[in-house]
Amino acid sequence: MDTLLLRPEIAALVGPHPRSLVVRAVRDALDQARGAGGIEPDEGWSTAVAGRLARATAPSFVPVINATGVVLHTNLGRATLAGPAIEAMCRAAEGYTTLEYDIGRGARGSRHRHCRDLLVELTGAEDAIVVNNAAGGVLLALAALARDGEAIVSRGELVEIGGSFRIPDVMARSGARLVEVGTTNRTHLQDYEQALTHQTRVLLKVHRSNFQLSGFTAEVEAAELAQLARAGGAASIYDVGSGLLLDLAPWGLAGEPTVPAAVASGVDLVICSGDKLLGGPQAGILVGRAATIAACRQDPLARAVRSDKFTLAALEATLALYRDPQRALREIPVLRMLTEAIDSIQRRGEALRESVGGEASLIEGESEVGGGSFPGTTLETWLVSLTSDRLTADVLAERLRGGDPPVIARIHEGRVVLDPRTIFPEQVTIAARTARAALDG
Ligand SMILES: *Cc1c(COP(=O)(O)O)cnc(C)c1O
Numbered sequence: 001m002d003t004l005l006l007r008p009e010i011a012a013l014v015g016p017h018p019r020s021l022v023v024r025a026v027r028d029a030l031d032q033a034r035g036a037g038g039i040e041p042d043e044g045w046s047t048a049v050a051g052r053l054a055r056a057t058a059p060s061f062v063p064v065i066n067a068t069g070v071v072l073h074t075n076l077g078r079a080t081l082a083g084p085a086i087e088a089m090c091r092a093a094e095g096y097t098t099l100e101y102d103i104g105r106g107a108r109g110s111r112h113r114h115c116r117d118l119l120v121e122l123t124g125a126e127d128a129i130v131v132n133n134a135a136g137g138v139l140l141a142l143a144a145l146a147r148d149g150e151a152i153v154s155r156g157e158l159v160e161i162g163g164s165f166r167i168p169d170v171m172a173r174s175g176a177r178l179v180e181v182g183t184t185n186r187t188h189l190q191d192y193e194q195a196l197t198h199q200t201r202v203l204l205k206v207h208r209s210n211f212q213l214s215g216f217t218a219e220v221e222a223a224e225l226a227q228l229a230r231a232g233g234a235a236s237i238y239d240v241g242s243g244l245l246l247d248l249a250p251w252g253l254a255g256e257p258t259v260p261a262a263v264a265s266g267v268d269l270v271i272c273s274g275d276k277l278l279g280g281p282q283a284g285i286l287v288g289r290a291a292t293i294a295a296c297r298q299d300p301l302a303r304a305v306r307s308d309k310f311t312l313a314a315l316e317a318t319l320a321l322y323r324d325p326q327r328a329l330r331e332i333p334v335l336r337m338l339t340e341a342i343d344s345i346q347r348r349g350e351a352l353r354e355s356v357g358g359e360a361s362l363i364e365g366e367s368e369v370g371g372g373s374f375p376g377t378t379l380e381t382w383l384v385s386l387t388s389d390r391l392t393a394d395v396l397a398e399r400l401r402g403g404d405p406p407v408i409a410r411i412h413e414g415r416v417v418l419d420p421r422t423i424f425p426e427q428v429t430i431a432a433r434t435a436r437a438a439l440d441g
Contacts (some may be wrong), residue, residue, distance in 0.1 A: 001026060009046035017053055021027060025052040042436050046106055048270045055122030065407045065427050065434075067400075069419025070383055071278055071337045072371025076408060078277040079371075080333045082321055085314040089281070092313035099309045112297060114312045115285075118319040122245060125263045125270070125287035130315060134273040136305035138239055141214035141269055142202065144172035145235045145292065145297035149201030151176040154220070156213060157206040161241075161372060167206055176202065186218040188209035189228060196232045203229040205267070207257060210372035222265035223255075229268070235292060236267040242373040243278035243285060245322050245328070253374055258414050259287065264371055268292040274311070278373045279334035280318035281311045337421055338369065347440045348420040348428060349382040355432030359387050361441050365412065383417040394437055403434035 004010055011331045013022045029048045033041060041048040047110055064076060072078050081089070084429055091097075102109035112129050120130035131137050140152060152392035158180065160166045171178045174387070179200075181191040192203060203225050222238045244258045256277065262270040270294045274283025296302060299321050305316075321328045346362070353360045365383035386409075388396055396416045400407040409416050423431055 001030060004030070004045055004049070007046060010049050010366065013050060013053060013315070014181070017057060018245050021053060021056060022049070024057060025049045026193070027053055031136060034082045036165065059414065060399050061285045063405050065403075065405055065431050066422040067407050067418040067431060068410045069367035069383070069421045070370035071128075071367065071372060071422055073336055073367060073408075073422075077309070079279045081281065081314055082279065082296050082318055082331045082333060084317040084331070085280060088313040088317035089310045091394070092309045097309055097313070098310070109124070109319060111306065111309075111312060115316050115349070118316060119285065121262045122319060122322050123259050123270070126290040127293035128285065128287040129285040129302070130274070130307050130312065131286065131302070131305040132307050132311075133282050133305075134241065134243075134271055134284040135161070135170060138167070139170050139174050140296055140299060140301045141237055141286060141307050142171055142176045142204075142272060143301045144173070144296045145200035145237070146174065146176035146267075148175055149177070150197070150199045151202040152179045152192055152200060153179055153206065154182045155180050155202045155218070156182060156187055156219060157204075157208060159208060159210070161210065167204075167239075171204075182426075185213060185216055187220060188218060189220050189224050192220065192225065192228055196228070196234070199332075200234045202234060202235050202237055203232075204237045208375075209256075210267060210375050212376045220263060226266035226268070235269065237269045238262050238265070238267045239271045240271060241271035242276040243274060243280075243372070244373075245278060246325055246335070246346075248277075248335075248338060250380065253338060253369070253377060256374055259262050259285075263287060268295075274315055274318075275323050276317045277334060277338075277373050278318070278371075279328075279332035281314040283307055283311050283389055285315075285317050301318050309327050318360045339381070339422060345420050348380045348423065348425060351382050352384045352420055352423070352428050352432055352435075355429065356384065358437045360435070361380050361385050365417065365419065367419050368417055372379045379421070381419055381421050383412065383419055384414045384435075385412075386418070386435060386439065391439070399438035400434060403437070405430070407434045 026049050032102055066076050077403045088221055100109050100111050115130050116128050158167050168178050180193050181195045205222055226236045240257045240262050244256050269288035272285050274280040321331055349362050363383050363385050365381050366378035367381040393411045393414055394418050397409050400409050410420050
Protein backbone atom coordinates (compact mmCIF):
# COMPACT_ATOMS: atom_id res chain seq x y z
CA MET A 1 0.00 0.00 0.00
CA ASP A 2 2.64 2.55 1.05
CA THR A 3 4.89 1.61 -1.87
CA LEU A 4 2.04 2.16 -4.30
CA LEU A 5 1.12 5.50 -2.71
CA LEU A 6 4.71 6.66 -3.20
CA ARG A 7 4.72 5.96 -6.93
CA PRO A 8 4.87 9.34 -8.69
CA GLU A 9 1.80 8.73 -10.93
CA ILE A 10 -0.27 7.69 -7.91
CA ALA A 11 1.13 10.35 -5.57
CA ALA A 12 0.19 12.94 -8.22
CA LEU A 13 -3.49 11.98 -7.78
CA VAL A 14 -3.40 13.41 -4.25
CA GLY A 15 -4.11 17.12 -4.50
CA PRO A 16 -6.56 16.99 -7.36
CA HIS A 17 -8.37 14.39 -5.21
CA PRO A 18 -8.64 14.08 -1.41
CA ARG A 19 -5.98 11.72 -0.02
CA SER A 20 -8.62 9.51 1.59
CA LEU A 21 -10.18 8.77 -1.81
CA VAL A 22 -6.82 7.91 -3.37
CA VAL A 23 -6.05 5.60 -0.45
CA ARG A 24 -9.40 3.91 -0.89
CA ALA A 25 -8.80 3.45 -4.63
CA VAL A 26 -5.37 1.88 -3.94
CA ARG A 27 -6.85 -0.41 -1.30
CA ASP A 28 -9.64 -1.53 -3.65
CA ALA A 29 -7.14 -2.17 -6.48
CA LEU A 30 -4.97 -4.21 -4.07
CA ASP A 31 -7.96 -6.19 -2.79
CA GLN A 32 -8.94 -7.07 -6.30
CA ALA A 33 -5.37 -8.07 -7.19
CA ARG A 34 -5.20 -10.29 -4.08
CA GLY A 35 -8.42 -11.96 -5.16
CA ALA A 36 -6.81 -12.59 -8.54
CA GLY A 37 -3.73 -14.24 -7.07
CA GLY A 38 -1.77 -11.18 -5.99
CA ILE A 39 -0.46 -10.17 -9.39
CA GLU A 40 -0.28 -6.67 -10.83
CA PRO A 41 -3.40 -5.78 -12.90
CA ASP A 42 -2.94 -6.05 -16.69
CA GLU A 43 -3.30 -2.30 -17.17
CA GLY A 44 -0.67 -1.58 -14.47
CA TRP A 45 -1.15 -0.25 -10.94
CA SER A 46 -1.41 3.46 -11.71
CA THR A 47 -3.99 3.02 -14.47
CA ALA A 48 -6.02 0.67 -12.27
CA VAL A 49 -5.97 3.14 -9.38
CA ALA A 50 -6.73 6.17 -11.61
CA GLY A 51 -9.63 4.26 -13.20
CA ARG A 52 -11.15 3.43 -9.82
CA LEU A 53 -10.72 7.01 -8.68
CA ALA A 54 -12.38 8.36 -11.83
CA ARG A 55 -15.36 6.03 -11.34
CA ALA A 56 -15.65 6.94 -7.67
CA THR A 57 -15.60 10.68 -8.30
CA ALA A 58 -17.78 10.82 -11.43
CA PRO A 59 -21.06 12.61 -10.67
CA SER A 60 -24.21 10.59 -11.33
CA PHE A 61 -26.31 13.61 -12.26
CA VAL A 62 -24.99 14.81 -15.63
CA PRO A 63 -26.35 16.49 -18.75
CA VAL A 64 -27.33 14.24 -21.67
CA ILE A 65 -28.36 14.78 -25.27
CA ASN A 66 -31.99 13.77 -25.71
CA ALA A 67 -32.18 12.16 -29.15
CA THR A 68 -35.39 10.25 -28.34
CA GLY A 69 -37.73 12.88 -29.78
CA VAL A 70 -39.82 12.66 -26.59
CA VAL A 71 -40.07 16.36 -25.73
CA LEU A 72 -41.16 16.00 -22.09
CA HIS A 73 -39.01 12.98 -21.24
CA THR A 74 -39.72 12.31 -17.57
CA ASN A 75 -36.53 10.30 -17.03
CA LEU A 76 -34.42 13.01 -18.68
CA GLY A 77 -35.80 15.83 -16.54
CA ARG A 78 -38.95 16.88 -18.42
CA ALA A 79 -38.92 20.54 -19.52
CA THR A 80 -35.67 22.33 -20.29
CA LEU A 81 -35.76 25.99 -19.38
CA ALA A 82 -35.89 29.18 -21.43
CA GLY A 83 -32.87 31.51 -21.33
CA PRO A 84 -34.48 34.12 -19.05
CA ALA A 85 -35.54 31.37 -16.61
CA ILE A 86 -31.99 29.99 -16.46
CA GLU A 87 -30.62 33.48 -15.83
CA ALA A 88 -33.17 34.13 -13.09
CA MET A 89 -32.29 30.82 -11.44
CA CYS A 90 -28.58 31.65 -11.50
CA ARG A 91 -29.19 35.12 -10.03
CA ALA A 92 -31.19 33.50 -7.21
CA ALA A 93 -28.30 31.09 -6.61
CA GLU A 94 -25.56 33.71 -6.65
CA GLY A 95 -26.70 36.07 -3.95
CA TYR A 96 -29.33 37.18 -1.51
CA THR A 97 -32.80 37.82 -2.88
CA THR A 98 -36.21 39.25 -1.96
CA LEU A 99 -37.54 35.71 -1.44
CA GLU A 100 -39.48 36.70 1.67
CA TYR A 101 -38.63 40.37 1.91
CA ASP A 102 -40.73 43.40 1.08
CA ILE A 103 -38.36 46.07 -0.22
CA GLY A 104 -40.97 48.86 0.06
CA ARG A 105 -41.74 48.27 3.69
CA GLY A 106 -38.30 47.03 4.64
CA ALA A 107 -39.93 44.10 6.39
CA ARG A 108 -40.79 40.46 6.05
CA GLY A 109 -42.72 39.54 2.93
CA SER A 110 -44.18 36.34 1.53
CA ARG A 111 -42.65 33.96 -1.02
CA HIS A 112 -46.18 33.32 -2.29
CA ARG A 113 -46.26 36.86 -3.71
CA HIS A 114 -43.76 36.24 -6.52
CA CYS A 115 -45.60 34.40 -9.26
CA ARG A 116 -49.05 35.27 -8.01
CA ASP A 117 -49.83 38.36 -10.11
CA LEU A 118 -48.51 36.79 -13.31
CA LEU A 119 -50.57 33.64 -12.77
CA VAL A 120 -53.69 35.72 -12.09
CA GLU A 121 -53.04 37.77 -15.22
CA LEU A 122 -52.34 34.78 -17.47
CA THR A 123 -55.07 32.41 -16.26
CA GLY A 124 -57.92 34.74 -15.27
CA ALA A 125 -58.08 33.24 -11.76
CA GLU A 126 -58.62 35.36 -8.64
CA ASP A 127 -55.55 34.11 -6.81
CA ALA A 128 -52.68 31.63 -7.08
CA ILE A 129 -50.12 29.72 -5.02
CA VAL A 130 -47.06 27.79 -6.18
CA VAL A 131 -45.85 24.63 -4.44
CA ASN A 132 -43.15 22.01 -5.02
CA ASN A 133 -44.95 19.93 -7.66
CA ALA A 134 -48.46 19.08 -8.79
CA ALA A 135 -48.67 15.91 -6.70
CA GLY A 136 -47.89 18.09 -3.67
CA GLY A 137 -50.53 20.50 -4.91
CA VAL A 138 -53.18 17.76 -5.01
CA LEU A 139 -52.19 16.63 -1.52
CA LEU A 140 -52.33 20.19 -0.17
CA ALA A 141 -55.66 21.00 -1.80
CA LEU A 142 -57.36 17.85 -0.55
CA ALA A 143 -55.96 18.32 2.94
CA ALA A 144 -57.03 21.96 3.03
CA LEU A 145 -60.48 21.45 1.51
CA ALA A 146 -61.57 17.88 2.26
CA ARG A 147 -59.74 16.56 5.35
CA ASP A 148 -62.07 14.33 7.37
CA GLY A 149 -64.70 14.73 4.71
CA GLU A 150 -65.43 13.12 1.38
CA ALA A 151 -64.03 13.81 -2.05
CA ILE A 152 -65.93 12.44 -5.03
CA VAL A 153 -64.02 11.23 -8.11
CA SER A 154 -65.09 9.41 -11.25
CA ARG A 155 -63.85 5.81 -11.61
CA GLY A 156 -62.66 6.81 -15.06
CA GLU A 157 -60.28 9.36 -13.55
CA LEU A 158 -58.53 7.38 -10.79
CA VAL A 159 -55.24 7.67 -12.61
CA GLU A 160 -51.71 6.52 -11.94
CA ILE A 161 -49.38 9.22 -13.17
CA GLY A 162 -46.11 7.32 -13.12
CA GLY A 163 -43.54 6.50 -10.47
CA SER A 164 -46.51 4.79 -8.75
CA PHE A 165 -48.22 8.09 -8.01
CA ARG A 166 -51.86 7.16 -7.71
CA ILE A 167 -54.64 9.63 -7.10
CA PRO A 168 -56.44 7.33 -4.58
CA ASP A 169 -53.26 6.92 -2.50
CA VAL A 170 -52.64 10.66 -2.37
CA MET A 171 -56.22 11.23 -1.31
CA ALA A 172 -55.86 8.74 1.51
CA ARG A 173 -52.77 10.56 2.79
CA SER A 174 -54.57 13.89 2.72
CA GLY A 175 -57.13 12.65 5.20
CA ALA A 176 -59.98 12.89 2.68
CA ARG A 177 -62.22 9.88 2.10
CA LEU A 178 -62.46 8.84 -1.51
CA VAL A 179 -65.92 8.28 -2.92
CA GLU A 180 -65.81 6.65 -6.34
CA VAL A 181 -68.64 7.21 -8.75
CA GLY A 182 -69.57 6.03 -12.23
CA THR A 183 -67.84 3.26 -14.12
CA THR A 184 -64.48 2.97 -15.83
CA ASN A 185 -65.83 4.20 -19.15
CA ARG A 186 -68.90 6.26 -18.26
CA THR A 187 -69.69 8.73 -15.50
CA HIS A 188 -72.73 11.02 -15.54
CA LEU A 189 -73.71 14.12 -13.60
CA GLN A 190 -76.34 12.14 -11.75
CA ASP A 191 -73.65 9.79 -10.42
CA TYR A 192 -72.08 12.76 -8.64
CA GLU A 193 -75.50 14.05 -7.55
CA GLN A 194 -76.39 10.75 -5.94
CA ALA A 195 -73.10 10.57 -4.07
CA LEU A 196 -73.31 14.13 -2.77
CA THR A 197 -74.05 14.19 0.97
CA HIS A 198 -73.49 16.59 3.86
CA GLN A 199 -70.08 14.89 4.23
CA THR A 200 -69.00 15.93 0.72
CA ARG A 201 -66.28 18.57 0.70
CA VAL A 202 -64.86 18.26 -2.80
CA LEU A 203 -65.78 17.17 -6.30
CA LEU A 204 -62.48 16.33 -8.00
CA LYS A 205 -61.93 16.10 -11.72
CA VAL A 206 -58.63 14.60 -12.90
CA HIS A 207 -57.48 14.99 -16.47
CA ARG A 208 -56.59 11.64 -18.04
CA SER A 209 -53.22 12.97 -19.00
CA ASN A 210 -51.38 9.77 -19.87
CA PHE A 211 -53.99 7.51 -21.39
CA GLN A 212 -56.95 7.67 -23.71
CA LEU A 213 -60.43 6.41 -23.22
CA SER A 214 -62.32 5.84 -26.44
CA GLY A 215 -65.45 4.06 -27.60
CA PHE A 216 -68.56 4.03 -25.40
CA THR A 217 -67.57 6.76 -22.96
CA ALA A 218 -69.06 9.68 -21.05
CA GLU A 219 -67.62 12.15 -18.60
CA VAL A 220 -68.87 15.24 -16.86
CA GLU A 221 -67.50 18.59 -17.99
CA ALA A 222 -65.70 20.77 -15.45
CA ALA A 223 -68.34 23.50 -15.77
CA GLU A 224 -71.16 21.12 -14.79
CA LEU A 225 -69.15 19.78 -11.90
CA ALA A 226 -68.41 23.31 -10.70
CA GLN A 227 -72.11 24.16 -10.71
CA LEU A 228 -73.11 21.00 -8.90
CA ALA A 229 -70.42 21.51 -6.28
CA ARG A 230 -71.53 25.07 -5.62
CA ALA A 231 -75.17 24.05 -5.28
CA GLY A 232 -74.17 21.26 -2.89
CA GLY A 233 -71.90 23.43 -0.72
CA ALA A 234 -68.72 21.62 -1.82
CA ALA A 235 -65.57 22.82 -3.58
CA SER A 236 -64.64 21.78 -7.11
CA ILE A 237 -61.05 20.92 -8.05
CA TYR A 238 -59.76 20.25 -11.56
CA ASP A 239 -56.33 18.60 -11.79
CA VAL A 240 -55.38 19.35 -15.41
CA GLY A 241 -51.84 17.96 -15.15
CA SER A 242 -49.85 19.52 -17.91
CA GLY A 243 -50.16 23.28 -17.40
CA LEU A 244 -50.84 24.22 -21.01
CA LEU A 245 -51.29 28.00 -21.21
CA LEU A 246 -51.58 28.41 -24.99
CA ASP A 247 -53.83 26.55 -27.39
CA LEU A 248 -51.59 24.34 -29.54
CA ALA A 249 -54.40 23.08 -31.82
CA PRO A 250 -52.94 25.01 -34.82
CA TRP A 251 -49.93 22.66 -34.53
CA GLY A 252 -52.06 19.55 -34.47
CA LEU A 253 -52.02 19.24 -30.69
CA ALA A 254 -55.60 19.20 -29.46
CA GLY A 255 -57.51 17.62 -26.59
CA GLU A 256 -55.45 18.89 -23.67
CA PRO A 257 -57.31 21.46 -21.52
CA THR A 258 -55.61 24.86 -21.22
CA VAL A 259 -55.34 26.33 -17.73
CA PRO A 260 -57.29 29.52 -18.65
CA ALA A 261 -60.11 27.36 -20.09
CA ALA A 262 -60.14 25.23 -16.94
CA VAL A 263 -60.37 28.38 -14.80
CA ALA A 264 -63.13 29.78 -17.04
CA SER A 265 -65.17 26.61 -16.48
CA GLY A 266 -65.89 28.02 -13.04
CA VAL A 267 -64.20 25.39 -10.83
CA ASP A 268 -62.89 26.68 -7.52
CA LEU A 269 -59.37 25.36 -8.02
CA VAL A 270 -57.20 24.28 -10.96
CA ILE A 271 -53.96 22.36 -10.32
CA CYS A 272 -51.15 21.79 -12.83
CA SER A 273 -47.42 21.09 -13.15
CA GLY A 274 -44.82 23.74 -13.92
CA ASP A 275 -42.48 21.50 -15.90
CA LYS A 276 -44.76 19.80 -18.39
CA LEU A 277 -46.36 21.79 -21.22
CA LEU A 278 -45.90 25.06 -19.35
CA GLY A 279 -42.19 24.60 -19.97
CA GLY A 280 -40.94 25.92 -16.64
CA PRO A 281 -39.26 24.44 -13.54
CA GLN A 282 -40.70 21.59 -11.48
CA ALA A 283 -43.59 23.17 -9.60
CA GLY A 284 -47.20 22.64 -8.63
CA ILE A 285 -49.40 25.55 -9.59
CA LEU A 286 -52.74 26.15 -7.90
CA VAL A 287 -55.00 28.86 -9.32
CA GLY A 288 -58.59 29.60 -8.44
CA ARG A 289 -60.97 31.49 -6.20
CA ALA A 290 -59.54 33.73 -3.51
CA ALA A 291 -61.12 31.84 -0.60
CA THR A 292 -59.99 28.46 -1.94
CA ILE A 293 -56.40 29.58 -2.45
CA ALA A 294 -56.43 31.22 1.00
CA ALA A 295 -57.49 27.91 2.55
CA CYS A 296 -54.59 26.14 0.78
CA ARG A 297 -52.12 28.84 1.81
CA GLN A 298 -53.15 28.54 5.46
CA ASP A 299 -52.96 24.76 5.67
CA PRO A 300 -49.91 23.47 7.61
CA LEU A 301 -48.99 21.28 4.64
CA ALA A 302 -48.37 24.44 2.57
CA ARG A 303 -45.08 24.78 4.42
CA ALA A 304 -44.15 21.14 3.80
CA VAL A 305 -44.71 21.38 0.06
CA ARG A 306 -43.53 24.95 -0.49
CA SER A 307 -41.34 25.74 -3.46
CA ASP A 308 -37.76 26.93 -3.24
CA LYS A 309 -36.25 30.21 -4.44
CA PHE A 310 -34.79 28.74 -7.66
CA THR A 311 -38.19 27.44 -8.71
CA LEU A 312 -39.90 30.74 -8.01
CA ALA A 313 -37.22 32.66 -9.89
CA ALA A 314 -37.38 30.39 -12.94
CA LEU A 315 -41.17 30.19 -12.92
CA GLU A 316 -41.60 33.97 -12.72
CA ALA A 317 -39.26 34.42 -15.71
CA THR A 318 -41.02 31.66 -17.69
CA LEU A 319 -44.48 33.07 -16.97
CA ALA A 320 -43.36 36.56 -17.99
CA LEU A 321 -42.57 35.22 -21.47
CA TYR A 322 -46.24 34.24 -21.91
CA ARG A 323 -47.25 37.92 -21.88
CA ASP A 324 -46.18 37.81 -25.52
CA PRO A 325 -47.39 34.43 -26.85
CA GLN A 326 -45.15 34.67 -29.93
CA ARG A 327 -42.16 35.14 -27.69
CA ALA A 328 -43.26 32.21 -25.50
CA LEU A 329 -43.46 29.95 -28.57
CA ARG A 330 -39.99 31.05 -29.67
CA GLU A 331 -38.13 31.04 -26.38
CA ILE A 332 -39.68 28.32 -24.23
CA PRO A 333 -37.92 25.15 -25.43
CA VAL A 334 -40.90 22.83 -24.90
CA LEU A 335 -43.16 25.03 -27.03
CA ARG A 336 -40.44 25.62 -29.61
CA MET A 337 -39.83 21.87 -30.01
CA LEU A 338 -43.54 21.07 -30.22
CA THR A 339 -44.22 23.72 -32.85
CA GLU A 340 -41.02 23.51 -34.88
CA ALA A 341 -41.68 23.42 -38.63
CA ILE A 342 -41.01 20.05 -40.24
CA ASP A 343 -38.57 21.47 -42.80
CA SER A 344 -36.53 22.99 -40.00
CA ILE A 345 -36.31 19.58 -38.29
CA GLN A 346 -35.41 18.05 -41.64
CA ARG A 347 -32.54 20.52 -42.11
CA ARG A 348 -31.11 19.72 -38.67
CA GLY A 349 -31.52 15.99 -39.42
CA GLU A 350 -29.75 16.43 -42.74
CA ALA A 351 -26.84 18.22 -41.04
CA LEU A 352 -26.62 15.41 -38.49
CA ARG A 353 -26.79 12.69 -41.16
CA GLU A 354 -24.09 14.34 -43.19
CA SER A 355 -21.72 14.71 -40.22
CA VAL A 356 -22.18 11.07 -39.21
CA GLY A 357 -21.56 9.91 -42.79
CA GLY A 358 -21.99 6.55 -44.52
CA GLU A 359 -24.02 4.45 -42.09
CA ALA A 360 -26.62 7.17 -41.45
CA SER A 361 -29.78 7.81 -43.42
CA LEU A 362 -32.67 10.23 -43.05
CA ILE A 363 -36.11 8.64 -42.75
CA GLU A 364 -39.59 9.89 -41.92
CA GLY A 365 -40.82 9.12 -38.43
CA GLU A 366 -42.76 10.31 -35.42
CA SER A 367 -41.95 12.20 -32.20
CA GLU A 368 -43.92 12.10 -28.98
CA VAL A 369 -44.89 14.88 -26.60
CA GLY A 370 -44.29 12.73 -23.50
CA GLY A 371 -44.59 13.67 -19.83
CA GLY A 372 -48.14 12.33 -19.75
CA SER A 373 -49.46 14.92 -22.20
CA PHE A 374 -51.35 14.49 -25.44
CA PRO A 375 -51.45 10.68 -25.13
CA GLY A 376 -51.81 8.99 -28.48
CA THR A 377 -50.77 12.10 -30.39
CA THR A 378 -47.60 11.93 -32.46
CA LEU A 379 -45.79 14.64 -34.38
CA GLU A 380 -44.26 14.01 -37.77
CA THR A 381 -40.49 14.24 -37.77
CA TRP A 382 -37.34 13.16 -39.60
CA LEU A 383 -35.09 10.57 -38.00
CA VAL A 384 -31.41 9.87 -38.52
CA SER A 385 -31.25 6.08 -38.69
CA LEU A 386 -27.91 4.39 -37.92
CA THR A 387 -26.98 1.05 -39.43
CA SER A 388 -24.03 -1.16 -38.70
CA ASP A 389 -23.06 -4.58 -40.10
CA ARG A 390 -21.11 -5.37 -36.96
CA LEU A 391 -23.12 -3.93 -34.07
CA THR A 392 -26.58 -4.81 -32.83
CA ALA A 393 -28.96 -1.92 -32.14
CA ASP A 394 -28.63 -2.52 -28.39
CA VAL A 395 -24.84 -2.37 -28.48
CA LEU A 396 -24.89 0.77 -30.62
CA ALA A 397 -27.37 2.46 -28.28
CA GLU A 398 -25.19 1.51 -25.32
CA ARG A 399 -22.14 3.05 -27.00
CA LEU A 400 -24.07 6.26 -27.62
CA ARG A 401 -24.90 6.34 -23.91
CA GLY A 402 -21.19 6.00 -23.19
CA GLY A 403 -20.49 9.31 -24.95
CA ASP A 404 -19.54 12.50 -23.17
CA PRO A 405 -22.19 13.79 -22.91
CA PRO A 406 -24.24 10.59 -23.24
CA VAL A 407 -26.56 10.51 -26.26
CA ILE A 408 -29.90 8.86 -25.47
CA ALA A 409 -31.33 7.35 -28.64
CA ARG A 410 -34.42 5.35 -29.51
CA ILE A 411 -34.63 1.93 -31.13
CA HIS A 412 -37.20 1.86 -33.91
CA GLU A 413 -37.90 -1.32 -35.90
CA GLY A 414 -34.55 -2.77 -34.88
CA ARG A 415 -32.56 0.34 -35.81
CA VAL A 416 -31.04 3.03 -33.64
CA VAL A 417 -32.63 6.36 -34.55
CA LEU A 418 -31.82 9.92 -33.51
CA ASP A 419 -34.67 12.44 -33.56
CA PRO A 420 -33.44 15.99 -34.27
CA ARG A 421 -36.61 17.49 -32.74
CA THR A 422 -35.14 17.25 -29.24
CA ILE A 423 -31.48 17.76 -30.21
CA PHE A 424 -30.58 21.42 -29.77
CA PRO A 425 -28.90 23.05 -32.82
CA GLU A 426 -25.70 23.54 -30.82
CA GLN A 427 -25.65 19.79 -29.95
CA VAL A 428 -25.68 18.52 -33.54
CA THR A 429 -21.89 18.47 -33.94
CA ILE A 430 -21.23 16.65 -30.70
CA ALA A 431 -24.10 14.20 -31.26
CA ALA A 432 -22.66 13.41 -34.71
CA ARG A 433 -19.17 12.91 -33.27
CA THR A 434 -20.52 10.54 -30.61
CA ALA A 435 -22.46 8.59 -33.25
CA ARG A 436 -19.38 8.39 -35.47
CA ALA A 437 -17.26 7.13 -32.57
CA ALA A 438 -19.94 4.60 -31.60
CA LEU A 439 -20.10 3.20 -35.14
CA ASP A 440 -16.30 3.06 -35.49
CA GLY A 441 -15.40 1.83 -32.02
C1 LIG B 1 -48.25 14.88 -14.04
C2 LIG B 1 -49.53 14.93 -13.31
C3 LIG B 1 -49.54 15.10 -11.92
C4 LIG B 1 -48.28 15.15 -11.12
O1 LIG B 1 -47.54 16.28 -11.43
P1 LIG B 1 -46.06 16.47 -10.81
O2 LIG B 1 -45.76 17.89 -11.10
O3 LIG B 1 -45.21 15.51 -11.53
O4 LIG B 1 -46.16 16.19 -9.38
C5 LIG B 1 -50.77 15.16 -11.28
N1 LIG B 1 -51.91 15.06 -11.97
C6 LIG B 1 -51.95 14.91 -13.33
C7 LIG B 1 -53.27 14.80 -14.02
C8 LIG B 1 -50.75 14.85 -14.05
O5 LIG B 1 -50.76 14.70 -15.37
